[in-house]
Amino acid sequence: MTRSAGSPGSAGRKITEKLSADVLKASTGRDWEAWFALLDAWGATARTHTQIARHLTDDLAVDGWYAQSITVGYEQERGLRAVGQSSRGDWQTSGNRTVEAPVERCEAAFTDPGVRRRWLPGSEFSLRTHRAGKTLSADYAGGRLSVRFTPKGEAKTQVSLAHTKLADARAVAAYKTFWKERLAVLKTLLEK
Structure with missing residues (x-):
């Protein structure tokens, strides 16, 4: 999904390559902005990839595949990793x-x-x-x-x-x- 140039914090950067906001919301009940706000409130920028994904699956009952997609999208949006970069940095x-x-x-x-x-x-x-x-x-x-x-x-x-x-x-x-x-x-x- 690519944000439009007028959306908050966008500058046209790519959030994730896998899911549109509509598909994400239909599958998880929240769109990207809602997930980002929830993870920000939880302090996810100070957590590891594994901790974020585990929080989504264990505490918020998100399916594993979606939990990974949300985690990667969040990390990319918050500058914790670039598109194409793994959680290990490669x-x-x-x-x-x-x-x-x-x-x-x-x-x-x-x-x-x-x-x-x-x-x-x-x-x-x-x-x-x-x-x-x-x-x-x-x-x-x-x-x-x-x-x-x-x-x-x-x-x-x-x-x-x-x-x-x-x-x-x-x-x-x-x-x-x-x-x-x-x-x-x-x-x-x-x-x-």
């Missing part, structure tokens, strides 16, 4: 694509160097861990790549990836675009 981006192909073919696009070269440029991919049919991690482009394969039927798979340990916000922006393009190429390749 930089990361993510992407996903649903592909009309079974898990095994999607997985091979990462584990088979010949297939990987057809959609992912560069030779700096180094496999670290691999749980067949589920996940893998690799060193890639100076960062760490974590990939999850979620079957959506016999011949359909959601490929979700996180690229962590990036250098800075500029790298986050560049890799966000990069992974959107690369996952589109992967989809085209595997759906032939």
Whole structure:
């Protein structure tokens, strides 16, 4: 969600990449401004990410996913972290694509160097861990790549990836675009 230039404290900065105020309110009973006011009154700027999220789940009965989204949005709005920055201070981006192909073919696009070269440029991919049919991690482009394969039927798979340990916000922006393009190429390749 991006605030309009006329809203309080905005200067057009991005609050969160995931939820609009309307979706947040429909799902949690409060919009961003109400959550921010509640967390400010609780003293959240002096708390850790874990403490804020735990307060939302344990004390305010917010679902875990929404609690994380609210916590990240709050931290970004209050300048405790930038968009793309984790609570530990490192930089990361993510992407996903649903592909009309079974898990095994999607997985091979990462584990088979010949297939990987057809959609992912560069030779700096180094496999670290691999749980067949589920996940893998690799060193890639100076960062760490974590990939999850979620079957959506016999011949359909959601490929979700996180690229962590990036250098800075500029790298986050560049890799966000990069992974959107690369996952589109992967989809085209595997759906032939």
